[in-house]
Amino acid sequence: MAISFTERVSVAPDVLFRVLGEEGVLVNLTTGRYLGLDMVGTRMWNVLTNATSIQAAYEELLQEYEVEPARLRADVAEFIDQLLGQKLIETGPVSDEGRQSA
Amino acid sequence: MAVETAMSSAWRRDVGGAPRYRYCVYGVVVVSDIPLALPEYSNGSLGYVELIDAPASVFLAALDSAGIDPRSDSWYRYASLHDGSTYVRWDNVGQFLVARDGRRITCHKFENASSESFQVYLLGQALSFALVKQRLEPLHATAVVVNDEAVAFLGNNAFGKSTLAAYFLEAGHRLLTDDLLVLQECSDRILAYPGPPRIKLFPRIASRFLGRTVHPVTLNTETDKLILPLDEQRVSATPVALKRIYSLAVPREACRRPDVSIETLSPREAFMELVRGAFNRRLVSPLRLERQLDAMTKLTELISIKKLSYPRTIARLDDVRRMVLADLDPAVEKGAQRWPSPSQSA
Numbered sequence: 001m002a003i004s005f006t007e008r009v010s011v012a013p014d015v016l017f018r019v020l021g022e023e024g025v026l027v028n029l030t031t032g033r034y035l036g037l038d039m040v041g042t043r044m045w046n047v048l049t050n051a052t053s054i055q056a057a058y059e060e061l062l063q064e065y066e067v068e069p070a071r072l073r074a075d076v077a078e079f080i081d082q083l084l085g086q087k088l089i090e091t092g093p094v095s096d097e098g099r100q101s102a
Numbered sequence: 103m104a105v106e107t108a109m110s111s112a113w114r115r116d117v118g119g120a121p122r123y124r125y126c127v128y129g130v131v132v133v134s135d136i137p138l139a140l141p142e143y144s145n146g147s148l149g150y151v152e153l154i155d156a157p158a159s160v161f162l163a164a165l166d167s168a169g170i171d172p173r174s175d176s177w178y179r180y181a182s183l184h185d186g187s188t189y190v191r192w193d194n195v196g197q198f199l200v201a202r203d204g205r206r207i208t209c210h211k212f213e214n215a216s217s218e219s220f221q222v223y224l225l226g227q228a229l230s231f232a233l234v235k236q237r238l239e240p241l242h243a244t245a246v247v248v249n250d251e252a253v254a255f256l257g258n259n260a261f262g263k264s265t266l267a268a269y270f271l272e273a274g275h276r277l278l279t280d281d282l283l284v285l286q287e288c289s290d291r292i293l294a295y296p297g298p299p300r301i302k303l304f305p306r307i308a309s310r311f312l313g314r315t316v317h318p319v320t321l322n323t324e325t326d327k328l329i330l331p332l333d334e335q336r337v338s339a340t341p342v343a344l345k346r347i348y349s350l351a352v353p354r355e356a357c358r359r360p361d362v363s364i365e366t367l368s369p370r371e372a373f374m375e376l377v378r379g380a381f382n383r384r385l386v387s388p389l390r391l392e393r394q395l396d397a398m399t400k401l402t403e404l405i406s407i408k409k410l411s412y413p414r415t416i417a418r419l420d421d422v423r424r425m426v427l428a429d430l431d432p433a434v435e436k437g438a439q440r441w442p443s444p445s446q447s448a
Contacts, residue, residue: 016392018399020369027395029388034377036370 003077005055007091009048015088017045026088035086040065044079053094054080127225128233128240128284129295129341136209138221139331140298141339148286148295149236151229152206161197161210165189177324180384188231188385194323196220198228204235218300218319218329225298226282230382233284234390239397240381243283243347244301245294246270247338248430251345252278252294255410256379261350262414264303268311269419276338277301282381285344285401292344292404299337302327310416344405346430349375351411362412362421364429372407373398 011017014029024042026035037045044061051057058076062069083089125132125140129148132140135155164183171180177193186202195215199208207228211220233240244263245254248270255263264280271277279297286293302321303312308328318328348364349372367375376398401407408429412422 014388016395018395020373020399020402023368023370025370025373025395025399027391029391032386032391034374036374038368038370 003054003080003091005058005073006053006094008051008053008094009057009080009083009089009091011049012087012090028087031087033086035088041079044076045083048076048080049089054091128229128238128279128282128297129286129293130229130233130236130238130284138225138298139218139300140225148238148284149233150205151232151236153224154206154208156199156208156210158197158210160208161189161191161199164199188235190228190231192223192227192322195223198224198231200228200231200235202235204232207232215322216319218331219322221298222300222302222321222329227382230282231385234382234385237393238284238286239394241283241285241347241376242281242379242381244280245278245283245344247276247278247342248345248427250342251430252342253345253426253430254283254294254347255350256347256375257350258379261353263350264301265307265414266350266419266422268301268303268307269423271301271332271336272311273423276336277332278338278342286341287400287404290404292401293341294344295341296338299332299334299339301330301332303330304328307416347376347401347405347407348410348426349379349407351409353414355411359411360413362418362425363410364425365409365411367407367409369402371409372402375407375409376401 012028015026016029017024017026019042022039022042024037024045026037026045027033043064047060048054048057051060054076058073061076062072065072080089080091084091123134123137125134125138125142126146127140129146131146131150132138132153133151134153136153164187165181168181168183168189171182179189179191181189183189188200189197190200191197194212196209196211198210201207207224209224209228211217230240241254241256242258243254243256244267245252246267247253255266257263267277267280277299278294280301282297284295284297286295301312304327305318308318308330312330318330321327321329349367377394380394410422410426412418
């Protein structure tokens with residue numbers, strides 16, 4: 001699925017996240033499926049679900065990690081694709097507030 | 103949760119009614135129509151379950167409007183009934199109705215089942231529904247007592263939990279519980295509660311470790327496993343603080359390498375092992391999942407959880423026990439450890 005970086009990510013309804021040290025776990029209360037996130041996955045989750053857009057999250061992660069931009073873009077897109085596939089997140093247009101701060 | 107008053111005897115007789123036997127298992131008060139192979143009631147604060155013996159017609163009526171879950175396999179049947187109660191049945195053993203609030207189990211032993219076999223399913227799989235409905239989160243684990251603390255072996259059926267525990271028993275340690283482990287947080291530590299005083303073993307293991315002292319009964323017609331009652335010298339009748347959980351590696355994977363190894367798991371890995379080791383995975387309401395998420399998170403924070411891999415041969419059980427004892431010793435450096443195989447150390 002093609003991911004538009006102009007959209008934003010939000011946590012899907014009935015999904016809970018808990019931090020375990022520097023890692024995290026997610027559970028979808030509707031499907032009953034758990035997902036564990038390693039340190040990088042946990043950081044990506046936190047940045048993506050708090051950023052005003054996927055593009056803003058990508059730029060924040062690019063500042064934080066030593067990584068080729070194209071590689072990071074591909075990894076972010078793949079990560080979002082996986083989370084969408086497990087109904088852990090939803091994507092949608094950025095809010096007015098997000099548009100102003102972008 | 104209501105706590106019953108302690109009684110001097112395991113049973114009392116209601117005025118004009120059937121005998122009511124009173125026990126405590128997994129920290130839960132059990133009041134029963136039928137006598138059970140459990141210690142007398144002493145103290146139970148985690149929950150309350152009433153066991154009622156009923157004829158087969160009661161179950162037929164309850165199932166009248168409900169379908170059996172299509173996932174049920176050939177000899178295990180499951181149905182979630184409209185009133186929130188749960189029906190479970192094992193062919194050649196018995197059938198059980200667990201009330202919506204988990205405080206009552208109506209049960210019926212099939213004619214050809216032994217009392218011992220019936221009680222294993224009643225106090226294991228059937229009771230686990232009552233425990234979860236009473237907001238407990240039992241684990242699929244067997245636990246022994248080492249230096250007055252509980253050490254649990256977590257794993258699915260046929261992972262070797264009971265065999266490993268039997269080796270610890272043979273070495274003089276006591277059994278806390280076999281197969282179902284109930285835990286409860288208490289003042290920043292986790293208490294592990296005693297289960298029924300018996301262990302289930304294959305005949306070869308039973309005769310090797312416990313055959314001299316017990317009179318086994320076959321678990322059911324589908325397996326060779328035996329139920330071995332244990333005397334009070336071999337079990338712990340009181341809750342003990344949980345020291346460690348060892349998640350047993352899948353036997354097929356562990357057999358690929360000859361070493362015994364203990365690997366520290368990251369909190370995320372530990373959490374996922376605990377979820378996989380939940381005893382009852384049938385009840386998956388959002389409320390249960392949220393509670394499970396919080397309980398497993400807390401357990402991960404308070405208890406060290408490690409992966410234990412070893413070849414499933416009797417000859418290596420002593421290495422496993424020694425490795426576990428060394429790992430439990432605070433003086434031993436923590437982290438991944440490897441026990442050399444005999445061929446490597448020779």
